[in-house]
Amino acid sequence: MADYRIAPSILSADFARLGEDVKAVLDAGADWVHFDVMDNHYVPNLTIGPMVCKALRAYGITADIDVHLMVSPVDRIVGDFLEAGASWITFHPEASQHPHRTLEMIRAGGAKAGLVLNPGTPLESLDWLLEGCDMVLLMSVNPGFGGQRFIPQTLDKLRAVRQKLDTQDRPIRLEVDGGIGPANLAAVAEAGADTFVAGSAIFGSEDYGKTLAAFREALAGVS
Numbered sequence: 001m002a003d004y005r006i007a008p009s010i011l012s013a014d015f016a017r018l019g020e021d022v023k024a025v026l027d028a029g030a031d032w033v034h035f036d037v038m039d040n041h042y043v044p045n046l047t048i049g050p051m052v053c054k055a056l057r058a059y060g061i062t063a064d065i066d067v068h069l070m071v072s073p074v075d076r077i078v079g080d081f082l083e084a085g086a087s088w089i090t091f092h093p094e095a096s097q098h099p100h101r102t103l104e105m106i107r108a109g110g111a112k113a114g115l116v117l118n119p120g121t122p123l124e125s126l127d128w129l130l131e132g133c134d135m136v137l138l139m140s141v142n143p144g145f146g147g148q149r150f151i152p153q154t155l156d157k158l159r160a161v162r163q164k165l166d167t168q169d170r171p172i173r174l175e176v177d178g179g180i181g182p183a184n185l186a187a188v189a190e191a192g193a194d195t196f197v198a199g200s201a202i203f204g205s206e207d208y209g210k211t212l213a214a215f216r217e218a219l220a221g222v223s
């Protein structure tokens with residue numbers, strides 16, 4: 001079985017008791033914390049920033065924090081997230097003036113770096129940049145909100161990116177984000193994803209343990 005990671009998106013967590021809710025989802029079997037940063041500029045919504053990341057570390061969260069930047073400009077905020085304890089930092093290449101430099105900046109600060117492609121972003125956006133990437137994140141909804149419907153064309157796009165990544169001489173994670181749940185998890189894994197973001201499907205459920213067990217069960221059936 002591939003080396004899968006499940007990353008609940010805290011966009012759907014209870015912000016009034018965030019530390020507790022994040023701890024609960026990790027105790028229930030999640031691998032990473034997916035941290036959605038929105039700026040009301042690059043996307044039409046406003047969420048959380050580096051102070052909240054730092055507060056989760058101070059609360060005792062030691063799991064990887066997977067920071068998904070939906071902000072423009074990008075570079076100004078990267079250092080703050082490095083300092084706040086981000087493990088992964090991904091950004092949308094068109095939101096940065098110099099994506100190659102941004103990738104270098106993230107790695108130089110000790111985090112892993114990745115690019116995020118929107119549903120309409122062509123794969124050429126990865127050209128000449130993959131060497132600087134530890135992860136590629138494909139959006140399976142348009143960024144900005146939780147609880148949207150999975151865009152089915154993402155499956156073909158995942159297959160195409162998987163082919164590209166398999167030609168590299170080191171592993172690069174392939175993450176998928178938006179509208180993911182037990183019903184489509186096996187299909188996205190079969191198409192090549194190995195890292196799964198899910199917000200509403202996990203935090204909106206009654207029992208995180210049961211939901212994550214359903215995720216693992218769906219992944220166990222993937223060839």
Ligand code: DX5
Binds near residue numbers: 180
């Ligand atoms: C959307 C965010 C996602 C979002 C996913 O812009 O990047 O991480 O929280 O939410 P669900 O799983 O509810 O589609």
Ligand code: ZN
Binds near residue numbers: 034197
């Ligand atoms: Zn996200």
